[in-house]
Amino acid sequence: DGGITQSPKYLFRKEGQNVTLSCEQNLNHDAMYWYRQDPGQGLRLIYYSQIVNDFQKGDIAEGYSVSREKKESFPLTVTSAQKNPTAFYLCASSPRIGRSTDTQYFGPGTRLTVL
Amino acid sequence: GQQVMQIPQYQHVQEGEDFTTYCNSSTTLSNIQWYKQRPGGHPVFLIQLVKSGEVKKQKRLTFQFGEAKKNSSLHITATQTTDVGTYFCAGRGGNTPLVFGKGTRLSVIA
Numbered sequence A: 001d002g003g004i005t006q007s008p009k010y011l012f013r014k015e016g017q018n019v020t021l022s023c024e025q026n027l028n029h030d031a032m033y034w035y036r037q038d039p040g041q042g043l044r045l046i047y048y049s050q051i052v053n054d055f056q057k058g059d060i061a062e063g064y065s066v067s068r069e070k071k072e073s074f075p076l077t078v079t080s081a082q083k084n085p086t087a088f089y090l091c092a093s094s095p096r097i098g099r100s101t102d103t104q105y106f107g108p109g110t111r112l113t114v115l
Numbered sequence B: 001g002q003q004v005m006q007i008p009q010y011q012h013v014q015e016g017e018d019f020t021t022y023c024n025s026s027t028t029l030s031n032i033q034w035y036k037q038r039p040g041g042h043p044v045f046l047i048q049l050v051k052s053g054e055v056k057k058q059k060r061l062t063f064q065f066g067e068a069k070k071n072s073s074l075h076i077t078a079t080q081t082t083d084v085g086t087y088f089c090a091g092r093g094g095n096t097p098l099v100f101g102k103g104t105r106l107s108v109i110a
Helices: none
Strands: A004-007 A012-014 A017-026 A032-037 A045-051 A055-056 A064-066 A076-078 A086-095 A109-112 B005-007 B008-016 B017-023 B031-039 B044-049 B055-058 B061-065 B071-076 B086-094 B104-109
Touching: A004 A086, A012 A055, A017 A032, A017 A086, A017 A109, A045 A064, A045 A076, B005 B086, B017 B086, B017 B104, B031 B071, B044 B055, B044 B061, B071 B086, B071 B104
Parallel strands: A012 A109, B008 B104
Antiparallel strands: A004 A017, A017 A076, A032 A045, A032 A086, A045 A055, A064 A076, A086 A109, B005 B017, B017 B071, B031 B044, B031 B086, B055 B061, B061 B071, B086 B104
């Protein structure tokens, strides 16, 4: 949707394992984001990137890591240090940050369940 | 840091009734955006407001941006079952990512 793909849609992992969620966009956007969504908690920003090879921590970065080696890709790794990783993860992109026209386009999301 | 508060958290209405959700910021916003997330789906952009006091309409939806650019509202006239979902506001104060409210979940009873 909106030129952003996330895979897989559902992901199951055992506790203690790292897991990487993929996010790809073909919108030629500079900025990309990762959000975590829990029931009643809205969208909480994990990490964001304004440009290739640069990324910034969001509000809940602990236990997560990202990379931005290509403009199109912004994978998120949920590490074993994340205390409660079961959640719905959304990736988004926008042309840039800090302008009045940076509408965010969201991917379909990955629902991660840690057993 | 910047906070965006949204109320109510939940709203149940009979089909045909009106619905309003409110968004308030602790700081002045440069713009505000509204998104809709259908059950099981992902947020989809609805509209952006930039100017103080701005009002925009999309069919039965009316969006307002406060004069002080610290609050906004979304009003739906005569709700339909297709309006079901969670409505998020999101705003920014400067050169930082959007800050999302926690959303208002709308249920419409036919």
